[in-house]
Every structure is written in structure tokens, then in C-alpha cells.
Amino acid sequence: MKNTFTPNEALQKLEHFCAYQERCHQEVAAKLYSLKMTPDEADFIIVKLIEGNFLNETRFACSFARGKHRMKSWGRIRIKNELKARQISAANITLAMKEITIEEYLSTFENLAERSWNILTETNQLKKRKKFCDYLLRRGFESDLVYEKVKELEKNQG
Missing domain, CATH: 1.10.10 (Arc Repressor Mutant, subunit A)
Structure with missing residues (x-):
């Protein structure tokens, strides 16, 4: 070369x-x-x-947000941070976040939460709770969503 x-x-x-x-x-x-x-x-x-329209930051941001949410089940916080790290403008980040409907977002969150809770084999309830919350927070989901879900899952379990 x-x-x-x-x-x-x-x-x-x-x-x-x-x-x-x-x-x-x-x-x-x-x-x-x-x-x-x-x-x-x-x-x-x-x-x-x-x-030549080969490079379009708005199109990139929207495509990135859709893809990372649908394929990797990332939450809004992680997507926003990743876009910021790529120096995408705040306006384009706002537009990109509109690509994910609230229904789709909550559905992804519910499925991911149920799946991760069920695969955790941790017997110590506190450790299980911490692993579950850490996983979803790392994925970029909002802490209030995560903590509400963990309470709900613990209640249903016990």
C-alpha cells in the first residue's frame, strides 16, 4: 500500500x-x-x-441512536454520552434522541431488565440487586427506571 x-x-x-x-x-x-x-x-x-452528501452529521447522529438502541439495547444516557464523545452538536443529539419512541425505549428496557434479572444466579439478594442495577446503568438507562424495576422484580420474586 x-x-x-x-x-x-x-x-x-x-x-x-x-x-x-x-x-x-x-x-x-x-x-x-x-x-x-x-x-x-x-x-x-x-x-x-x-x-456530495456523503458526510451528514444529523443523519449520522440519528442512525447511531437508532442502531445502538435497537442492536445493542443502549439507554438514552449512554447514547447521548457516546454522541458527545464524537463531538456531535447538542441540536443533533436532541434530534437523534427523537428517533427512539418512548414505547420502543420502555419495551427494550423491560425486556433487557427481565432477561438480566433472570440470568443472574447470585443467591445473595444485595449482590444480585447491585449486579442488576450496575448492568442497566452501564447500558445507559436512567437510574429512576432501574431502581423502580429492581423493586418490582424483588417484590414479584418474594
Whole structure:
């Protein structure tokens, strides 16, 4: 593999990179850096990608939120934090969160909670409760939802 690309070759390469999967500006900038583009060339290529609609931060944020919720069962908090880490604007994060309906969100939460509670083999009730809560909080679900659910599950168990 050669180490240097002309701006046009890099543009073509990044068009494929962006067409394959939605990307955020940060990922594209990192890719350009790895291709050893100068800052001016990188800016030129990013502008071209946006003009060609290969790079669209709003589309990325919405797709990311839908995908992480549906495929990985992530909660809102984790999705928001991951989008912030990718330097997505607050407006785009707000739009992305609207991609997940409250019904779908609660349904995912209920299924995940029931499943995780039932697989925990911990006999010590306090440890089981902690493992359950930690798992759902790590997944990015709101603490009030998690604590209400653990109370409900403990009541039904006992």
C-alpha cells in the first residue's frame, strides 16, 4: 500500500468510507490524518464530502441512536454520552434522541431488565440487586427506571 494519496484519491477513498457506513466528522478527520493529508487538504475533502452528501452529521447522529438502541439495547444516557464523545452538536443529539419512541425505549428496557434479572444466579439478594442495577446503568438507562424495576422484580420474586 502506498503511503501518500493525492487529494482526489483521498476524496474517492473517503467517499467509499462514508458510503459504506454513516460516519461523523471526527472519524473522517482521523481517517484523513491516517492518510497523511495536510490540514488544508483535509478541510477541502471534508467540504466536498458534505457537498456530495456523503458526510451528514444529523443523519449520522440519528442512525447511531437508532442502531445502538435497537442492536445493542443502549439507554438514552449512554447514547447521548457516546454522541458527545464524537463531538456531535447538542441540536443533533436532541434530534437523534427523537428517533427512539418512548414505547420502543420502555419495551427494550423491560425486556433487557427481565432477561438480566433472570440470568443472574447470585443467591445473595444485595449482590444480585447491585449486579442488576450496575448492568442497566452501564447500558445507559436512567437510574429512576432501574431502581423502580429492581423493586418490582424483588417484590414479584418474594
